Amino acid sequence: MSNTTANRTLYALISWGSSMLLVTGVSGGLGQLVAERLAGRDDVVLGTRAPLPGARRVDFDDPESLPEAFAGVDTLLLISAGYGEDDTVIARHDAAISAAERAGVRHLVYTSLTGAGDHLPYALAHRWTERRLSASTSLKWTVLRNGLYAELLAFLAAPGADGRLTAPLADGRLAAVARADLAEIAVRVALDPAPHAGRVYELAGPRALGGAELAAATGTAYAPETLADARKRISASGALDFQVPMLVGTYSAIAGGFLATPDTPDTGDLHALLGRAPLDPLEVYAEAVGAGTGR
Numbered sequence: 001m002s003n004t005t006a007n008r009t010l011y012a013l014i015s016w017g018s019s020m021l022l023v024t025g026v027s028g029g030l031g032q033l034v035a036e037r038l039a040g041r042d043d044v045v046l047g048t049r050a051p052l053p054g055a056r057r058v059d060f061d062d063p064e065s066l067p068e069a070f071a072g073v074d075t076l077l078l079i080s081a082g083y084g085e086d087d088t089v090i091a092r093h094d095a096a097i098s099a100a101e102r103a104g105v106r107h108l109v110y111t112s113l114t115g116a117g118d119h120l121p122y123a124l125a126h127r128w129t130e131r132r133l134s135a136s137t138s139l140k141w142t143v144l145r146n147g148l149y150a151e152l153l154a155f156l157a158a159p160g161a162d163g164r165l166t167a168p169l170a171d172g173r174l175a176a177v178a179r180a181d182l183a184e185i186a187v188r189v190a191l192d193p194a195p196h197a198g199r200v201y202e203l204a205g206p207r208a209l210g211g212a213e214l215a216a217a218t219g220t221a222y223a224p225e226t227l228a229d230a231r232k233r234i235s236a237s238g239a240l241d242f243q244v245p246m247l248v249g250t251y252s253a254i255a256g257g258f259l260a261t262p263d264t265p266d267t268g269d270l271h272a273l274l275g276r277a278p279l280d281p282l283e284v285y286a287e288a289v290g291a292g293t294g295r
Ligand SMILES: NC(=O)c1ccc[n+]([C@@H]2O[C@H](COP(=O)([O-])OP(=O)(O)OC[C@H]3O[C@@H](n4cnc5c(N)ncnc54)[C@H](OP(=O)(O)O)[C@@H]3O)[C@@H](O)[C@H]2O)c1
Pocket: 024, 025, 026, 027, 028, 029, 030, 031, 047, 048, 049, 050, 058, 059, 060, 061, 062, 079, 080, 081, 082, 083, 092, 111, 146, 147, 148, 149, 152, 295
């Protein structure tokens, strides 16, 4: 028996009679928070490209490795692998979904992008992935349309050493959401996916934040910037080619007011799935700024 066959048999035996969940991308910001919440469970396997002890190697850029990575898995929590041009990201997600279908995964939970984010440069790959899932004839699926993180705002709108918060947000506001809230929802859904089959959840944050408010929270003054100046600043910062339009487009969508609608206790999926009040994104933003962990 080859090692691969032996491993598949072992995984099948381990998972027999119980339902196995595999989480991809556990070295990323969201994946780490998910993994922390699942620690100690024997029905959960972690997946990552990183050399993490006990985790399976999961690299969507290496499709040939995925049959073994997904062997014995019933539920797959696919954390989007969104860094790259659209064709790169689409190829990754297609490889992951195709491998899940072939491995007999029953339910795939995908972390997507808020519907309000259709103007964002990276929306296309998310919508492609949603369409690919809904075309699957074997998988049940759930789409978690995550809003932009409060922690990302700490990167996009970080106060400078000059006491100013310089960013091209105009008067726009972002309904930012704490990554930890999104991690908690992903865990809840992935551990009991059946009631969520075929659902698309909109997970914008509970409160919209603008430049003046962010500056006040960090003891700085808001200095609105033009998109042209921001593009020059980002290009000069050593950003990768694909990141320049990605970042400028994010500012533009916020400034244009497309991402300002918050989740509400009465109607919102974020409140309903959490079953508690969401974390305050302004506090999460300020903490991430203070800790220098914005991204
Ligand atoms: N809503 C938002 O504000 C927001 C902000 C940024 C990004 N995102 C999207 O949400 C995802 C998760 O966010 P995050 O904060 O955790 O991002 P992050 O900290 O930058 O982590 C990147 C993630 O992409 C995964 N990844 C990259 N290449 C991969 C590959 N070839 N195969 C498998 N996985 C790959 C990484 O997995 P490993 O390193 O563990 O293999 C990791 O989970 C991102 O990848 C991006 O698509 C959302």
